[in-house]
Amino acid sequence: MSAIKFARWSVALPCLAAGIVVSVPATSVAQQAPPRARAAAAAPAPWFGVPLPPARGGVPAVLVGPRGVRPAIVPPAEAKFHELDGASIRTDLETIVGFSKESRASQEIGSGQLWGRITGYPSSAKTIEWAAEQFRKAGIAEVKVQPMTQDPQAKLFLPTAWELKVLGDPAYGPGTADVNLESAMPVGTDIPGGTLTAPMVLVGSSNPAFAPLIDVKGKIAVLVVVPQAHMVFDRATVSPRTQDLMKRGAVAVLTVLRHPGNEYAKDLGGCGGPCFNVGGRDGFFLERVLDRAASAGATPVRAQLTMKSETKTNLRAENAVATIPGRSPEVIVLDAHADAWFDGAGDNGDGLAVLIALARHFGKPENRPDRTLVLIASAGHHTTGLNGPRGFIAANPDLVKRAVLVVNIEHVAQRNFGPGRSVAADGYREFVADSGEAPITAGITNESPYLNELFQQGVARYGTNFVSEPSPMLSGETGGFTSMNVALITIMQAPPLYHTTGETLDVISTPGLERMARFLAYFVKQAGKAQATAINPPGSTPRRSAEPEDR
Numbered sequence: 001m002s003a004i005k006f007a008r009w010s011v012a013l014p015c016l017a018a019g020i021v022v023s024v025p026a027t028s029v030a031q032q033a034p035p036r037a038r039a040a041a042a043a044p045a046p047w048f049g050v051p052l053p054p055a056r057g058g059v060p061a062v063l064v065g066p067r068g069v070r071p072a073i074v075p076p077a078e079a080k081f082h083e084l085d086g087a088s089i090r091t092d093l094e095t096i097v098g099f100s101k102e103s104r105a106s107q108e109i110g111s112g113q114l115w116g117r118i119t120g121y122p123s124s125a126k127t128i129e130w131a132a133e134q135f136r137k138a139g140i141a142e143v144k145v146q147p148m149t150q151d152p153q154a155k156l157f158l159p160t161a162w163e164l165k166v167l168g169d170p171a172y173g174p175g176t177a178d179v180n181l182e183s184a185m186p187v188g189t190d191i192p193g194g195t196l197t198a199p200m201v202l203v204g205s206s207n208p209a210f211a212p213l214i215d216v217k218g219k220i221a222v223l224v225v226v227p228q229a230h231m232v233f234d235r236a237t238v239s240p241r242t243q244d245l246m247k248r249g250a251v252a253v254l255t256v257l258r259h260p261g262n263e264y265a266k267d268l269g270g271c272g273g274p275c276f277n278v279g280g281r282d283g284f285f286l287e288r289v290l291d292r293a294a295s296a297g298a299t300p301v302r303a304q305l306t307m308k309s310e311t312k313t314n315l316r317a318e319n320a321v322a323t324i325p326g327r328s329p330e331v332i333v334l335d336a337h338a339d340a341w342f343d344g345a346g347d348n349g350d351g352l353a354v355l356i357a358l359a360r361h362f363g364k365p366e367n368r369p370d371r372t373l374v375l376i377a378s379a380g381h382h383t384t385g386l387n388g389p390r391g392f393i394a395a396n397p398d399l400v401k402r403a404v405l406v407v408n409i410e411h412v413a414q415r416n417f418g419p420g421r422s423v424a425a426d427g428y429r430e431f432v433a434d435s436g437e438a439p440i441t442a443g444i445t446n447e448s449p450y451l452n453e454l455f456q457q458g459v460a461r462y463g464t465n466f467v468s469e470p471s472p473m474l475s476g477e478t479g480g481f482t483s484m485n486v487a488l489i490t491i492m493q494a495p496p497l498y499h500t501t502g503e504t505l506d507v508i509s510t511p512g513l514e515r516m517a518r519f520l521a522y523f524v525k526q527a528g529k530a531q532a533t534a535i536n537p538p539g540s541t542p543r544r545s546a547e548p549e550d551r
């Protein structure tokens with residue numbers, strides 16, 4: 001755990017530049033001694049005195065202090081299932097994140113600014129091979145690595161090198177030098193000619209009610225988004241607003257995400273032009289500089305964007321599929337996607353590590369399941385035109401025909417965190433982990449009361465932090481299973497660091513991994529014995545959520 005502490009300021013920031021007059025209400029002045037120091041403005045400083053943002057990765061997104069996570073609840077009769085212990089699952093999670101770290105160190109994509117377990121690239125193939133090996137070592141006789149190819153028309157577009165520089169000018173204070181905003185992440189199209197320089201204009205949330213009042217022609221529009229949770233929730237709002245800015249003549253859009261820390265965020269694309277996300281601390285700097293420049297009547301601040309990219313077609317990928325024959329030929333499918341942007345400890349390293357633990361548990365002859373169990377370490381869904389679940393369905397018509405239930409294990413053991421009672425050196429609020437996991441939604445598409453009851457039991461029996469309201473939601477990886485007309489379950493957290501570089505091992509709860517693995521072992525045993533009509537009640541029509549696919 002890296003609980004890196006950094007300097008904090010608990011006092012107001014001395015940041016006014018020369019020439020900016022502070023207005024103090026007359027009544028207040030009248031009640032005070034004649035001001036002495038007020039006449040002498042703060043010494044001129046670079047960037048209007050706004051503190052520079054930290055380097056990306058220089059500070060943790062979330063403070064993880066020495067207080068641990070509340071322990072897992074283990075029913076006495078289940079204590080012997082050591083393959084479900086948190087420590088053992090965490091070891092696997094470290095291995096899984098290791099494939100991402102290797103992708104970064106080897107510069108698998110371009111300059112190494114982007115990394116992950118990327119489907120179609122060796123980092124994903126190695127993760128799938130490793131998962132298949134774990135299935136075999138668990139004693140499962142039937143393990144297949146099943147290849148698939150990218151849809152013929154599909155293209156994977158990846159930025160390979162980029163930079164976002166805010167251009168300095170002595171007018172902003174003596175010594176004002178260019179600042180590289182290191183959390184910038186391209187999420188739009190290429191920049192014609194590879195580079196672009198233009199003045200920036202802050203457009204706030206760019207609500208349609210006032211967006212047309214701001215002239216963005218020839219400028220880089222700076223949009224501000226306060227994510228409510230994972231960025232999936234903001235896609236439907238942000239995408240049309242960025243597109244509108246481009247249509248009204250902006251040459252690029254920067255989307256400031258008021259996220260914890262200063263992280264890359266790979267989401268919220270589709271602006272129809274060059275657009276970059278900017279992390280929390282960089283965005284805080286940028287917003288304040290643009291505000292100060294406007295207040296001072298200074299020349300508009302300019303930015304320079306540069307970018308290179310590659311586009312891939314005809315990619316190949318694999319699923320690892322393990323079948324554990326049960327007493328009944330009917331099938332329960334357990335799926336976890338292996339692909340990830342960046343370290344992906346939470347999306348979806350934790351889900352995959354839990355899946356491997358379940359393979360070890362049910363691979364033991366004494367734990368033979370009632371219904372046949374099919375475990376998929378899936379190629380996932382981040383790479384356009386390659387989809388693990390769809391590949392599974394195409395390659396395994398017999399298993400699909402026998403399936404009664406699909407459970408997608410996706411983002412399941414990240415710690416919860418919230419705004420802390422402290423700010424960092426630049427004044428940005430710190431975020432701090434608490435002693436439990438982030439809320440977990442269990443979406444059950446057919447709303448089976450029996451399946452829902454098992455999730456109710458999970459809270460009391462294992463301490464899993466399932467949200468209080470049942471839900472028919474379907475998201476992420478589950479999207480690829482929608483052609484199967486059976487109950488589809490999505491077990492998913494939606495914390496804000498998803499698809500960012502902030503989702504590291506530090507923010508994963510080891511007891512949370514254990515809670516989820518033990519709950520799912522129990523769930524599979526109960527669902528294995530249940531009547532088929534309890535799992536799929538006759539006449540139940542799966543409701544489909546409108547949540548966009550998790551790319």
Ligand SMILES: [Zn+2]
Nearest residue numbers: 347348410476
């Ligand atoms: Zn995911």
